[in-house]
Amino acid sequence: MAILLSKKRSIDRNVSRRIVKMFLIQFVFCLCFFTSIASGVTQNRVVNLDFENVELSKALKSLSEAANCKFVFNYDDLNNYKVSAKLENKSVEECLDILLARVPFKYSQEGELIVISYKSNDEKKIYKVRGVVKDETGMPLPGVAVIQKGTTLGVATDVDGRFEFQLTEKNVTLVFSFVGMKTKELLYDGSDKLLDVTMEEEVEMLGEVVATGYQTISRERSTGSVTILKAEDLRKVQGTSLVSKIEGLTPGLSTYGDKLEMRGTSSFAVSSTPLLVVDGIVMNQGLNSINPDDVETITVLKDAAATSLYGVRASNGVIVITTKKGKSDKVNFDLSAGFYINPLPKLSYMDYASTSDIIDFELEFLLNNDLYKQNPGDYFDDKNQTTSSKPYTRIERYYYELYKGNMTQAQVDEKVNAMRKNDYRKEARKLMSETALTQNYNLSISKGGEKSNLYFSLRYEDNGKYLKSDAASQYSIYLKNELNLTDWFTLTYGANTYIAKMKESMSGISYLDVMPYEKVLTDEGNPVYQYGYNFYRSIEIDETEGLEFMGFNLNEERNNNMQKTNSLYVRLFTDADFKLWKGLDLGVKFQYERKNINIKQFDEADSYKMRELVNRYTSGSVGNFVYNLPQGGHLSENNQNEEYFNFRAQLNYQTTMGEKHDLTVLAGAEIRQDEWNGTMSERYGYDDKKLTYKQVDWATLAQGVVGQLSSASLTFSERLQVTSTKHRYVSAYANAGYTYDSKYSLNASVRVEQADLFGTDPKYRYRPLWSVGAGWLMTRESFLNDIAWLDMLKLRVTYGITGNVDQSSSPYLLGAYITSPYTQNSLTSILTPPNPMLRWEKTSTLNIGTDFALLGRLKGSLEFYRRYSSDLLANKTLDPSLGFESARVNNGAMRNTGLEISLSYDWLNNKEWALNTTLTAANNKNKIMKVGFTPSNALDMLRYPGSNYLKGDTYNSIYAYRYAGLTENGDPSVYDENGEIKANEPVRNINALVNVGQLTPKWNGALAVNLRWKTWEFFTNSCTIRDIR
Secondary structure, eight states, rough: HHHHHHHHHHHHHHHHHHHHHHHHHHHHHHHHHHHHHHHHHHHOOOEEEEEEEEEHHHHHHHHHHHOEEEEOOOOOHHHBBBEEEEEEOOOHHHHHHTTTTSSSSSEEEEETEEEEEEETTTOOOEEEEEEEOOOOOOEEEEEOOEEETBBBBEEEEOOOOOEEEEESSSOOOOOOEEEBBBEEEEOSSSSOOOOOEEEEESSHHHHOOOOOOSSSTTTTOSSSEEEEEEEHHHHHHHOHHHHHHHHSSSSEEEEEGGGGEEESOOOOSOOOOOEEEEETEEEEEEEGGSGGEEEEEEEEOSHHHHGGGGGGGGGTTEEEEEEOOOOOSSOEEEEEEEEEOOOOOTTTTTOOOOHHHHHHHHHHHHTTTTHHHHHHHHHHHHHOSSSOOOOOHHHHHHHHHOOOOSHHHHHHHHHHHHHOOOOOHHHHHHHHBEEEEEEEEEEEEEESSSSSEEEEEEEEEEEEEEEEEEEEEEEEEEEEEEEEEEEEEEEEEEEEEEEEEEEEEOOOOOOOGSTTTTSSSSSOBBBOOOSOHHHHHHHHHHTTTTOOOOBBBBBHTTTTSEEEEEEEEEEHHHHHEEEETEEEEEEEEEEEEEEEEEEEEEEEEEEEEEHHHHTTTSOHHHHHHHHOOOOOOEEEEEEEEEEEEEEEEEEEEEEEETTTEEEEEEEEEEEEEEEEEEEEEEEEEEEEETTTEEOHHHHHHHHOOSSSSSEEEEOOOOOEEEEEEEEEEEEEEEEEEEEETTTTEEEEEEEEETTTTTTTSSSGTTTTEEEEEEEEGGSSGGGGTTTTTEEEEEEEEEEEHEEOTTTTTOOOEEEEEOOOTOOOOOEEEEEOOTTTTTTOEEEEEEEEEEEETTTTTTEEEEEEEEEEEEEEEEEEEEGGGGGOOOOEEEEEHHHHHHHHEEEEEEEESSSEEEEEEEEEEEEEEEEEEEOSSOOOOHHHHHTTTTOOOOOOOTTEEEEEEEEEEEEESOEEEETTTOOOOOOOSOOOOOOGGGEEEEOSSEEEEEEEEEEETTTTEEOOEEEEEEEEE
């Protein structure tokens, strides 16, 4: 039984295996059958779809619905890619082949599911794309959208114009787009080299980049009032300095009277010169110290929105200079030379009186003099009095000889008439002056690259002078190198130095100081001497043994009393930029400046200045003269040292959200220190060969001595001085800018600044400077799209408060240590009273402007501004019982209103010919609104209008008396404050004066024409128009 049972179980086990095997075969067959049917259904389904720039995930969803199939994929992977395809009568496989052809994905079918996945690792190599985007001038462009064509994959360039992102395939097209620039496409081949992309302007004004020194933004996003000048604009203007090159190119910027001023004067006490910023840091030098050939762009910031970040030094506007750097991978050499000829103005143009007219005037003045008519002897005795001797002209000498009986009237008339034919001004000017030839030579070397951008320049300039004795030259060196050390760290360093030398005669004698009938040299070439002091007393001194000769000759004196000035300026700077995160970077800047000025003047022993000075202070008599100022030469020396430190750290953040929201934020802190030191000394009896000098009894001279030129006691003091001044500033600032859809822009800035110059009262120490601005790019609106002739229209409005600080004021009682010339003890001289309420001057500015471009030819801007300056430092009359009659306090106010216009029209612009006309014009109206000091002397208002002014007038007004004509005796007369006629007597009451004009122009402008034929270009110098009436 056991065997039988066992056999039965064995049969049953085999049967079971066969059954299971047959079941599995049938299951697999059925599965393959149904899968084949399903697959056949999918393959046989025909699809008709049309996609245009659609996200890949949405395209697959539409295909799934149309073909009734299922896809498996990761939305996050596919959302960065867009596809365009027209699918007509295509199977699902054909559709997938087309849709996935240019993206890094593949598909596989697993049953009813179609799986979308990345290609294999070999095919999915990661490519790092990086580069920099610049405009045509080489300026980096921030905010440029860099996108892989057909996808949303990409980034925006940072503040330095740099970008970096990853791709999963090569040989793709990158699209670069930026407002105001032509969209550019570039094929990326997968290489690792740095892409250097240059974009061309489409609408010029929008394509410009505004460099404020703290940030670089597109003109389209800027809300402030700015004027941008490029290197090519400066090259067209032939000028010897940067100031002369920008004159007329910037509306509102005036260089009248060698005084740089923007939108009028806004302070009584502080210079109106705009702040100078070079490569993002304030430079404590004048604009003329910059080599024009080193300049890439100049951005002139005018309103509060553009300048408020600079704190208490930006009330007069800011001039931001960006210097050149290497662009090409090859080494570039640029050598240039300039020659400028300034001929002497013709004497006929100066409309000088003729010799005969001058003689007639002298005769009329002498013969009609009341004292002379009464008694000629009294007239000449007055000229010869020992307390105040007066000089003689040759005409007066002849009549003095007539009075003494040494000449007859006929002899005098003969001498006088003979002199009428003589005019030696041309001879004198030829001896002393010449045509001024200015020449400069500039060499620059530059090289760009992926890791380094180097720029080096060397310049020599010889500034021609009219006087043969004068000369001025300058050597300047500039070096800047930008190192891209890593993807996240860029270091820029450099140095700027110049050596300036200048010499000029300080004799104070000009050919205009001598009557035109007086010779300089005889026919034999011997000197003819003139006498600036009383002729007859001078002859006596000349004949006295022990005294110095009193005559002078123009030709001999032109090379005497030379003052030589040597200046050495050094600037070291560095800028480190760290990329902390996407869109976030940290910038650290440091700058050190030092300037040494040495001024030496040597007055020769035989110079007229020293001979006259020795005689003036020589006491005693013949044989017993006391030379209180020793005979010999005189050496004076003045040393000035300036030192400036500036350190700034700043965070910058820039991002684009949802393709329409652009946000830029910066915040930073700044520390700086300014220091000046000076010494002044002099030596009398100096021998420039032996280098020896003599001691002077300054105590005796301080008490007064009676010299040989006057019977009055005269005092004299030593020029000996030591000064030292130091100021420190600490600031914190922030700025935010927002642009929506490239149409609407908002901007806001705030800065809080602390300095030792502010008052001790806390309520004045923490007042912030701030600004807000808005811009509307109207041509981006759909309702203006149909206006074909309107290329661009933008409206701007800004308001803000900027400041000014007077570095010579202090909240504390100021005194100077001096040494008594009598006792030699130390004393303290009180200079200014304390002022605990001292604060910075405040200027609020409203600016409304519009930028436009029409017809593809005309572009320009129109600006209206109102600047109200308050808390101005001005003189205030005090009660004398306080110990001071006046003090300078924050007690003034001033208003400037103006209009500016800039127009540029392209008459022709093709490959062979181009003709452009540019017109700039500006009007400024200034009015003093408040002042706490009233001048008391009319003569002070006539002589010093910059320090004596009245409420309601224009600052720097020209005052004059009301002319009443000639009296019966031929004397000029004026009306006094009561309307009475006054002649030959002083009129001191200020109410007798009237305002007849102003020293600064109300209107200024320029017209320039630029003509190009092929590679030849002709540019007219700006014709500057001014009105000071």
